[in-house]
Amino acid sequence: MMKNMPMNKLLGIRRFLTFLSFLLFPLTLNYFSPYVSVAGAMEGIVSGSLLAFLLLFLSGILLGRSWCSWGCPWAAPSEYLMKIQAKPVNRRLAARIRYGIFGVWSASLLLGFFLAGGIRGVDPLYLTEGGISVDVPMKFLTYYMVLFLLTAVTLLVGRRGACQTICWMSPFLVAGMLAGEALRLPRLGIRSQPQHCISCRACDKACPMSIPVREELRDGRIASHDCILCGACISACPKGVLSYGLLTIHIDKR
Numbered sequence: 323m324m325k326n327m328p329m330n331k332l333l334g335i336r337r338f339l340t341f342l343s344f345l346l347f348p349l350t351l352n353y354f355s356p357y358v359s360v361a362g363a364m365e366g367i368v369s370g371s372l373l374a375f376l377l378l379f380l381s382g383i384l385l386g387r388s389w390c391s392w393g394c395p396w397a398a399p400s401e402y403l404m405k406i407q408a409k410p411v412n413r414r415l416a417a418r419i420r421y422g423i424f425g426v427w428s429a430s431l432l433l434g435f436f437l438a439g440g441i442r443g444v445d446p447l448y449l450t451e452g453g454i455s456v457d458v459p460m461k462f463l464t465y466y467m468v469l470f471l472l473t474a475v476t477l478l479v480g481r482r483g484a485c486q487t488i489c490w491m492s493p494f495l496v497a498g499m500l501a502g503e504a505l506r507l508p509r510l511g512i513r514s515q516p517q518h519c520i521s522c523r524a525c526d527k528a529c530p531m532s533i534p535v536r537e538e539l540r541d542g543r544i545a546s547h548d549c550i551l552c553g554a555c556i557s558a559c560p561k562g563v564l565s566y567g568l569l570t571i572h573i574d575k576r
Contacts, residue, residue: 329557336553340397347395348465351455354395356427356490358449363434366442372431373446375494382498385510389495390485391530391552396472400482401530403473409480410532413548416479416486424493482530486548496547511569512549512556514539518563528558535564543569 343350352358353374362369381389391397435441447453456465475484485492502509516539525535531548535555538544544555544564556564 329553333553333557336392337398337401339392340394340401343393343395344398348456348462349454350395351465351468352450353455354491355455360427360430360434362445362448363431364438366435366438366440367448368441368444369448370446370450373444375491378491378494379498379501382495383502383505383507383509386499386551387492387495387547387549388510388551390489390492390550394485394491396484399469399473400476400485403476404481404530407477407480407483411480411483411486413486413532416483419487420489421493423488424490427490481532485550486531499547508568508570510551511567512544512551512553512564513567513569514542514544514565515563516540516542518561520561522560524558524560525555525564528554530554539564543567545569 353370355371358369358371359375362372378389456462471488472484475488476482479487499509519536519539521536523536525539526533529535530552531546531550533544533546533548535544538546551566553566556566
């Protein structure tokens with residue numbers, strides 16, 4: 323379906339979905355909250371946010387990091403902020419920060435369950451009893467603080483800076499990708515026809531994740547675990563070298 327649909331229409335659908343996701347963020351905030359997961363763990367509760375992270379892990383197996391550009395509430399603001407701050411990000415340094423934060427969060431989660439004596443129950447609506455995350459005026463303060471933090475980091479670091487440095491969800495997606503690779507399962511990704519590349523580097527300039535796309539496509543696909551399948555490189559390529567497709571096994575980890 324993605325292969326046969328015109329790219330401009332496909333990108334239009336993606337932008338609509340991410341804009342809608344951002345509008346719904348006040349409702350869904352707690353389901354993506356690392357704090358809610360740890361708070362639940364301290365009581366031995368598997369919260370809705372932890373269940374959401376599990377779903378992200380499962381989606382990563384077959385869909386890679388497509389969530390980051392097709393469903394994440396912060397995807398739409400990130401794209402608009404690129405018009406203000408388009409500086410490429412040091413991906414290696416960003417990854418160290420991201421996984422460092424994830425390590426601390428994971429340790430806190432495990433410690434919480436340990437102190438609580440293990441898992442005592444599952445509550446998808448933990449701290450979200452009404453099903454809506456921001457349901458009282460005071461919670462809007464938390465909501466706007468989250469938006470401020472994401473905006474500040476993005477403007478300070480560069481292209482999708484918050485996604486690359488402080489995102490606590492991407493490690494689940496990457497873990498899913500690694501699991502799929504270990505199981506030798508095909509995964510949605512971006513394939514290339516390197517023999518038609520004219521080295522114009524339009525794909526490098528368009529990539530919001532600062533991936534050296536031209537180097538990646540020499541192997542016939544973008545293998546980087548940082549690829550979020552946004553389609554920006556596909557749209558930017560003047561020769562139609564890139565396209566969505568299934569990536570086979572034996573994917574390099576870069």
